Amino acid sequence: MSRPLPWSVEPWGVGLEGLDTERLAHRESVFALSNGHLGWRGNLDEGEPCGNAGSYLNGVFEEHPMPYAESGFGYPEHGQSVINIPDGAVIRCFVDDEPLDVRRGTVRLHRQRLDFRRGVLERELEWTTPAGRSVRIESTRMVSLEHRSIGAVRLVVEAVDRPITLTVQSELIANSPLPEVHPDDRVMEALRTPLEAVSHDVVDGRASLVHRTRRSGVGVAVSMDHRATAPRGVHTETEASGDLARTTMIASLGAGDRFELVKFVGHEWSAESSPATLRDRADAAVAEADLLGWDGLVAAQRARLDEFWTCADVEVEGPLRLQQAVRFALFHIFQSAARADLRPVPGKGLSGAGYAGHTFWDFEAFVLPVLTATAPDAAREGLRWRHATLAHARRRARELHLAGAAFAWRTVDGRESSGYWPASTNAFHLDADIAAAVVHYVRATGDRAFERDAGLELLVETARLWVALGRWDDSGGFHVDGVTGPDEYSAIVDDNAFTNLMAQLNLTAAADAVRRYPAEAIALGVGDAEVEEWSAIAIAMTVPIDQRRRIPEQAAGYNAAERWHFEQTASSEYPLQEHFPYFDLYRKQVVKQADLVLALHFRHDAFTFEEKAGAFAYAESLTVRDSSLSAGPQAVIAEEVGHLGLAADYLAEAATIDLDDVRGDAEDGLHLASLAGIWTALVAGFGGLRDSDEGLRFAPRLPDAIGRLAFGVKVGGETLRLEIRPDATTYRLAGGDPITLHHFGERFELAAGPGWRMPTPPMADPGPRPTQPPGREPRSFDAAFGS
C-alpha cells in the first residue's frame, strides 16, 4: 500500500488539492460520476494527462474469443468486456497558442471535489502558460441522476491579468484506449478499437456520432450541444467525422473577462434499434437538457439526492473520516444504480474497467441489500435485469445437464464469461443469492407486482437447479456435492454450508411463492409434486457439523483438513493466490473470504448464538482476507457475538479500502461490494439489522469509538430511522401504517410519529477476542482513522 492521497476530510464530500500526475488513475475512480446508465471517470477535462480514460454505458460491451491452453466441455467460447464509448467529457483549452496541459507552464492551484449532496465534481485550476499568461478555470461536471442519458459540464475560464485569445475544443472521441483488462494479447486485440463508425451528423451546431461494436453488434449514439458566452462574443464551429466530433470556440478575453460554456452530452445504446433511431434519441436528450439549462439540471440533481439522503443518510458520531467514508460509499452505490433501468451494478459500478465491467454475485449478495434499504426502485431494476437474463441462464443449465436456470458467474449481458470453472461455473450459490435477494426485496417493499411478474419465476427456476444439482443419500439426507462456495481458497467441495443453507432458503421461498401465485405457477409448469419435493429437500438439506468442536463447518470434512502453514508464510506472500498454486490452497484450511461467516449472517435464523460464536472464532483463525468482500461480513458477526472492538476494526478496514487504496487496484475502479460493506458493518453490524418474515430485527450496540449512530431503512415505501446511542435506541417511522419490529428479540409495533425509545440491554462477556492468522489482523480502528 502506497501513501494515501491527501483527501480532504469533510462530512459531505471528498476533495483533493494539488496534482500528482503519477497517481491520476486512483483519483479518477474516486471522482467517477455515474447514474447507472452512463459513467464518466474523473478524468481531467482536457483529456490529458490521464490515468485510465473511462466513459461507459452500462451494458455496452464487446465480445472476444476466450483463450484456453486446454479446453473442456461447457467452457464459454466467447468473453465479454466493457469498452469505452465515445467520450463526451473532453474539453481542451488553448491560451493564446499554448494548449492547457498541467505538465507544462505553472499550476498555481489545483483542486477537485466530489460533492455528495449536489452530485457534481468540481474543479478549480489556476494556471500560467510558459509565455506568462494566467487563467483561472472552474469546471463543474455532472452525470444526471434525473435524466438518464445526460452528462453535462460547465466550464468557466477567466483571463486573470492580461488579455488572451482563448480557444476551446469540445469533443466526442471514440475508441479511447482501454486499460489492460485481460492479460491475453488476442483478447486485448479484439478490444483495442471495438467501435466501428456508422454515421456522424452536425445539425445547427449539435453534433452526433453513431458507432457499432464490431463483434457484439451493439449500437451507440452520443450527441453534444453547447451554450457559450463571453463578453466580446464567441466564434463557434462544429465538425464531425467517423471517430471525432468537435466544436471549436474562440473568444478574445480582456483581463478579468470570463468565458462561460455549458456542454450537454446525450447517450443512447441498443442492440436492436437502428442508427438513426439511436441518434435521434441522443439528440432529443440533448435538446431536453438544453431546455432545462444548467441550473435546471443542477436543481434536479440536488432534489434527487436530497430525497435519497432523507432515508439513506448514516450519521456517525466518531472519526470524521468514518462519517465521510459511509457517505462516500452510499453516494457511489446510489449513483451506480440510480438510473440503471433493467441493468445491474457491475463489480466496479461504472467507475472503471476493472473485472472487464462484469457483474458478479457481489451485486445480489452485497450491493442489493443496501439499495433495497435505501433506494428500492434501483434494487428492483437490478433484479429485473437478472430476470431478463433468464433465457441465457436456462440455456446454460441445459448445457450443463441441469434443470432450471444456471446464472452467469461473470457477465455483461447474462452469458457466462468466466474462464476458470472451479471458481465460477461451480459457484452455483449465485442462484440462491439471487433468490435470497428476491425474498429480501419483496419483504422490504411489499412489491407484489414484481414478485408475481419476475420474482416468482426467478425463485422457481433457481429452485429447480438445486433439485438437479443435489442428491439424496440412503438415510434421507440431501447433499450438494462438488461445488464451490464463496471462499475462493476452497473449490469443488461437498456440502458447502453457505451454499446448502442458501439453497434451503431458495427452495422454501419458491414453495411459498408458488402458494401465493398458484395460477402463475401453473403457467411456469410447477405442479404439486414439484413443490413438495422442494419442501422435502429444504427439510433434508445437509449442514455439515464439526462434531468434535460442536460447530458448523464450512464444508463436509473441512475442519479435518491440514491447516495452512500460516507461521511460515511471509507477509509478502499475501495475497496467497499470487504466490501459491491452487492445488495447495484448495486442500488446506485457509479462508480467503467470509464463507461460513457469511452464512451466519444471511442465515442468522439457522444457528444458535453458541454456534455462531464458536464458528466465528474458528473461521477467524483461518481467514486471511485476501478479498475485498470480507471485512464487512466479518464486522457483522464480530458484533453479533459481542466482539465490538474487532467489529470496529473490520469496519475501519472496509471504510478505507478505496480511499486509501489498501489493495492497490483502486485505479481500475471502486470496489462496490466493499463500499457496501461499510454500510453493512454499521447497519447490520452495530445496528444489528436482520431481515425476517416477522418484520425487521435490530440489536443496536455501539463500540467505544462511536458515540451515536443514526441510519434509515425503507420499509414498505416509508422511512424508518434509528438513532442509536450507547444506552438506548430511538425508532422513528416517517409515515404509513404501523410496522412490527424486534429490539434484541423483543417484538413491538411502531407507528408513524415522534419515535420510540428502547433501552440497550446489558451485554454478556463475549470471552477472549478471536485471533487471526499472524499478520492478517485487521488494521485497528484507531490506526485506520488516525484518531
Added chain:
Amino acid sequence: MSRPLPWSVEPWGVGLEGLDTERLAHRESVFALSNGHLGWRGNLDEGEPCGNAGSYLNGVFEEHPMPYAESGFGYPEHGQSVINIPDGAVIRCFVDDEPLDVRRGTVRLHRQRLDFRRGVLERELEWTTPAGRSVRIESTRMVSLEHRSIGAVRLVVEAVDRPITLTVQSELIANSPLPEVHPDDRVMEALRTPLEAVSHDVVDGRASLVHRTRRSGVGVAVSMDHRATAPRGVHTETEASGDLARTTMIASLGAGDRFELVKFVGHEWSAESSPATLRDRADAAVAEADLLGWDGLVAAQRARLDEFWTCADVEVEGPLRLQQAVRFALFHIFQSAARADLRPVPGKGLSGAGYAGHTFWDFEAFVLPVLTATAPDAAREGLRWRHATLAHARRRARELHLAGAAFAWRTVDGRESSGYWPASTNAFHLDADIAAAVVHYVRATGDRAFERDAGLELLVETARLWVALGRWDDSGGFHVDGVTGPDEYSAIVDDNAFTNLMAQLNLTAAADAVRRYPAEAIALGVGDAEVEEWSAIAIAMTVPIDQRRRIPEQAAGYNAAERWHFEQTASSEYPLQEHFPYFDLYRKQVVKQADLVLALHFRHDAFTFEEKAGAFAYAESLTVRDSSLSAGPQAVIAEEVGHLGLAADYLAEAATIDLDDVRGDAEDGLHLASLAGIWTALVAGFGGLRDSDEGLRFAPRLPDAIGRLAFGVKVGGETLRLEIRPDATTYRLAGGDPITLHHFGERFELAAGPGWRMPTPPMADPGPRPTQPPGREPRSFDAAFGS
C-alpha cells in the same frame, strides 16, 4: 468408428492394397518408420496427396505462448509442440511432362507393406499417365535402426511398354504444414512456419539445409545425397535455397528400362551446436550411409531386428490378426525407442504430431515395462532422459513450494507444458511412476552403473516430493491430500490409492538405494534422518478402504459418492468428457480409465486375492474406458482374478485400437501406450508376469481362444522364454547364471539349457463375470477378430 481399412492379415507385416485418398492419414500413422531419433510418417513418396505430412526429430520442438482465459499462480507461460523438420522423404516423378499424382491418370496397382522383420516400408505402384504412358514403381523406405541419423529410400521406376523421359525431383522441404495440434489460433500461428533458414549448401551433389526454430532456438541440419543409375545414363543437377534443396535427375528409358535411385538423408539437431557443426554431422552421416550402400543398410536393419525378435517375439496360437497385432505393437514400440539416445518415447512415438509430440506418464508406466523386458538399452535411455530433465523438475518443485523434483506432466524438453492443472500438475503420481520404472529396470537388468549414476538421484528427488506433499495425521497416519490419480474423471482427491501406493514404493526404494550407495547419497545431501522419515512415511501411508464392502477404494470416500447415471447416458454421449462438464464427472463415481485397477497390477504385493477380486469387480461396474490406456491393465487384473474370457476381450480391444482406429484419432499417430497394452495383456495378463525383489513371478493361464503363447523377457541381459500351453508352461533360459523364478507362487531355480516344464494348477471358480456400465462392455474377442 468407421469401417476398418482392409489391412492384410499376416504374421510379420501389415499391408494395404488400393488407395483410399480420403483416409491417408490413418495409413500414414500405421506405416510410420522411426528409430527413436528420426521419424517419417508413411506419406507417399511424391508428397501429395497427403493426410498429415510428418517428419520429426525426437526433441525438436517450437515454443508457443500458453493462452489462459484466467491465469493462476504456477501456470506455465510457454508451451511446446513438435514441429515438422525439413522433409527428406519426398521424391517426385514426372513421366514425360506428367507429374506422378495418383489422383490423375490410372492407378493399376497400389500396394504398401510394412515389414516387421526387415524394418522397411515397401510400395508398389503401376500407373498410366493421362497420355497413356505406363510406369511401374517400387519404393522401399527405411529409417535406420543402426544409424541414428539416417533415413533412406530406394526407388525403381520401370517404363512398362513404351519409352519415356523420366524426371525425378528428390527434395528436402522445410516448414511443411503441421496439423491442428492446438485449438488456439495464436498457438498455431507460432507453429505455422517455425523454422528459420540459417544456411544451405551444395557440395558435389550433396545438399544440406540448416534451420533454427524461431522461439526455442533449436538448430536442425538435414543433408541428402543420391545414387542414380539408368541404362542410358542420368542427367543430375542439385540446387538449394533457404527452405528447399532439390536434386533433379533426368533419364530416358526405353520400354522395360529401369531407373534406380537410392537417396540417403542425414539428420542432426542441437540447441547448442553451431550450424556448421550440425551440417557437417549430417553430411558425415550421409557419407557413411553412402559408403555402406543400400544393401549394407538393409542388412544391418535386418540384423538389428533379428536380434530384437530373438527375445521380444510373442507367438500366439489363435487368430492371425492377434498374432499380427502383437508384432505390430512390438515393432512400433521398438522402433520408437531403438535409437532414442537420451530421449523419451512421446505418447504417439514419432508416428504423428498428436498430443503435440509430448511425453506423458504413459512412457514410464506403460511403454517402459515392454522395453525393459525386450530392449533394455532403450529403456535405460528413456530413464536417462528423465534424469536429464531433473533441473527443470527441481525448479518446478520450488515454484510449487514443494521439495525434490516435480516432473512435467506433458513436455518435450522437460519443462511443464500442460494447461489444465487439475489433470496435470496435480497428477503427482508421475513422480512415483518414474521411481517405479527405475526400480523395475534395475531389477530386470542389474544395471548398477545406471542405478548409481542416475537411478539413485531420481529415487531421492522423487521421494523428497512425497515428504513435502503429504502430511501426518494425529493418529500417525500419512496422507496425500488434494491430488489427482490416473483416472481423469476424478480430480483433486484425498489419498488416491494408486498415488499413495506408488509413493510408498518410491519411498521404500529410495531408502534402499541410499543404503546401497551411501557415498553418492551423501553427495545428494541425504542424511540418516531423511531416510528414516522416508521409511516411516512408507509404513504409515494411508490406503483408503471401503469398510462396508471390505475392498480398497480409489480415493478416500470415493465409494460413497453419487454413482454416475449410466442408465440415462446414451452411447452417443461417450466419451463423457466431450458431453459433460468436469464438475459433474468429478463429483460422481465414474471411472475413465484403470486407476485402482492399475494399483492392483503395479502394487500386486499390497493386496490379497479377495481384495483384488472385489475391487476389480467394483471398478468394472464404474469404468467406461474413455481412455486408450485402460484395456491393457483391465485385461491383466481380469486374468489374475480368473476372468479369462473378459481378459481376452480387453486384449482384443487393445489389439484393434490403432489398426481398426477404434477411437477415430489414429490419424494423429499411434497410441504407443495402448500398443504396449497388447503385450502387457498377453505377458502380464495370460503369462501372469510380475516383478519382485525375489525374482520374476509367473502364473501362466490361457483363455480358450489361445492354444499356445510364447514370449521372451530379458533377465540380467539373458533371454528367458516361456512357452505356455493350457496344461503347462516351459521356461527356457538362453544363457548366463541360474535365475530364481516363481510359478504360481512356487519358487524354483532355472539354469540355462533345454528348459523346465511346470504344470498349470487347476483354477478356482472365479464367480460371475464382472459387469460394466451399460454399453461400455468390451468388444468380444470373437467379434474383434472375426473368428
